[in-house]
Amino acid sequence: MENLRTSKILKFVSYILFPIFVLLIGLSIFHLAFLDEYGNTGATEFIDTEMFASEYVYYVTDSVENAYNQKNGNSRMFMQLEDVNGNEIYYLDRDYMYSYYNGINEYIDFIIIDNETNTVYTNMKSSDYNSEIENMNNSTKYWNYDNGNIETNMDYINSDNIRYNSSYQYFVIDDLNGEESSTYAVDRAITGYTIYSRYNPDRTGGLTNYKIVEGIYEFCLNNPNISLYILPISVIFTFAIAIYLCWAIGHEKGKDEIELGYIDKVPYEILFLTWAVLLTILVSVAVQCLNVANYITLIFAFVLYFICYIICAITAVSTIKRLKARKFIKSFLTYKVGKWCFDKLKKLFDTLDEKTTENKRLFWYYLLFIIVSVLLACLFYTGIAIILLIGFWVWSYYKLKKYIIGQDKIKNALKDIYEGKNDVRLNEEELTGVLKEMSVYVNDISSGFSNAIQESLKSERLKTELITNVSHDIKTPLTSIINYVDLLKKENIQDEKVKEYIKILDQKSQRLKKLTEDLVEASKVSSGNVKLNIESINIKELFNQTIGEFKDRFEAKDLKIEVQMPSEDIKIKADSRYLYRIIENLFSNITKYALDSSRVYIDVVENDKEKDSGNNKYVNISIKNISKDKLNISADELMQRFVRGDRSRYTEGSGLGLSIAKSLTELQGGKFEIIIDGDLFKVEIDWPEI
Secondary structure (H helix, E strand, O other): OHHHHHOHHHHHHHHHHHHHHHHHHHHHHHHHHHHHHHOOOOOOOHHHOHHHHHHHHHHHHHHHHHHHHHHOOOOOOOEEEEEEOOEEEEEOOOOOOOHHHOOHHHOEEEEEEEOOOOOEEEOOOOOOHHHHHHHHHOOOEEEEEEOOEEEEOOHHHOHHHHHHOHHHOOOOOOOEOOEOOOOOOOOOOOOOEEEEEEEOOOOOOOOOHHHHHHHHHHHHHHOOOHHHHHHHHHHHHHHHHHHHHHHHOOOOOOOOOOOOOOHHHOOHHHHHHHHHHHHHHHHHHHHHHHHOOOHHHHHHHHHHHHHHHHHHHHHHHHHHHHHHOOOOHHHOHHHHHHHHHHHHHHHHHHHHHHOOHHHHHHHHHHHHHHHHHHHHHHOOOOHHHHHHHHHHHHHHHHHHHHHHHHHHHHHHHHHHHHOOOOOOOOOHHHOOHHHHHHHHHHHHHHHHHHHHHHHHHHHHHHHHHHHHHHHHHHHHHHHHHHHHHHHHHHOOOOOHHHHHHHHHHHHHHHHHHHHHHHHHHHHHHHHOOOOOOEEEEEHHHHHHHHHHHOHHHHHHOOOEEEEEOOOOOOEEEEEHHHHHHHHHHHHHHHHHHEOOOOEEEEEEEEEEEEOOOOOOEEEEEEEEEEEOOOOOOOHHHHOOOOOOOOOOOOOOOOOOHHHHHHHHHHHOOOEEEEEEEOOEEEEEEEEEEO
């Protein structure tokens, strides 16, 4: 059973057969209704039926009306031909208003003679109309009218039936044997016309409504029992397919739940409205096609039928899937809108229950504002109500304005705290309600922020003092150690091992001295406890001097210094002592960590770029070298204190050189940046130019 339920082939076959059986049911019902209406008339051919007679006389008498209108200058339906035997001949094309006459005009010949002017109106082209009139009277079916007398071999449109049968009330001849034959008289009386007409089955026309009706009539009469077999079989199969599809729709192999597609997620009102609009349009088009019946329009009508079926099937399948997935009601747009409104109201009431007293108070104030405004507006035509309403609005504006002013005070206070001000205080007595409560919090935050800053400054000061004191305490015995080492070096000591020990003591004591000095300097720089002597310095001379001092150390590591500077002098504002310390630290860093036998690039570019929003121009100093060790460290980490590029720390150095250089640069208004790209180590310094 599950295989039947999920079979795609069986579903596809069911979708194809369902519209066929529905069409058969409709045709069978039409067949039975047709037999009930026309099966007992006794007519064996369609031309013997009242339907044929009605269409026949309608076309002929309407042609008389057209002739009457043309004579009086109201229309030009007929085309004038050459005179025949002295008569004026007017010809009406059979294709004129083809659909209007349902195609019977293809098979009816008529000759209409104006008795007053002897003018002939016809839809036949002939050289001898007298012979044509004689032939008409010998036809299988003919109808003639002459001077109020009707001569015909069709019972349904003889004199008696036209006079008494209400089916021919449209007949326009108003003087039939001295009696009025129409229920309404018209000015276009045609008693002055003689009419000759016949049914000509030998004419060959295309597929028309007339031929379709003729074919249907003859088929129904010749096959009276066919619907008795087709109808029950079609009904059984239709119901069986419908039940199967309702059972199987939405179920797919390997899936337990009903999955909704894109169409199934469209709001049901939109889907239903689209279905109704499209179906109405397609049915209207199909009806128009049947009014102009031919092979193409019949095929087109069947195509429209299947398109209508597809639209109906899509809507029905989507409806069934939504019902099975228990999401039919939820798929309505009205449901979603209603649920959204309900959720918002629920959230509002939940907010009133859960939130603070101020939120509740705001809600009730606003609700009171609405109620009072509505009540006063209802009494607007009374003078006192107008005064009260204006007063109430002024009072409401005053309260809101007061609240907004208090809110702005709190906002500005928070902005000042954010910008680093620690002396912000709000007057709590000027505010009320929740704003007063918020001002207390803001004051507490400001006080806490101020206390934190004071504690931070105190901690930094204590740390600096500790470093200074410890360094001073270390420096005194360290000086003694260095002095005694110098004395030992002057002694004539022959023992090589002792001389080795003295050498090591000398190196380590000097390194400790350098570390102590760097530590003290780093502490001073970070705390800003440095006195600067800003002056004009020629950066070219300073670099040349420093390179000369480090020449031996560069040559010891076989480092080639590539210097690129402008030919003219470049002057910057800086403290010469500290600027030299910055360059010294960078060169010292190169001698310790640069790859042996590599190149070091020093570039000084004047007015390279503007570094701020003003017009101050900068000198860019760039120093690049290749590191001998893998730089598996970020530039930010390398800038921190006591951090070195070699994690093993086997090289000489304290890890303070770059940190001191950066602090000294920024202290003098410059910008210091480290860039690491693989093994490339690059320092960029931007310094304001004079």
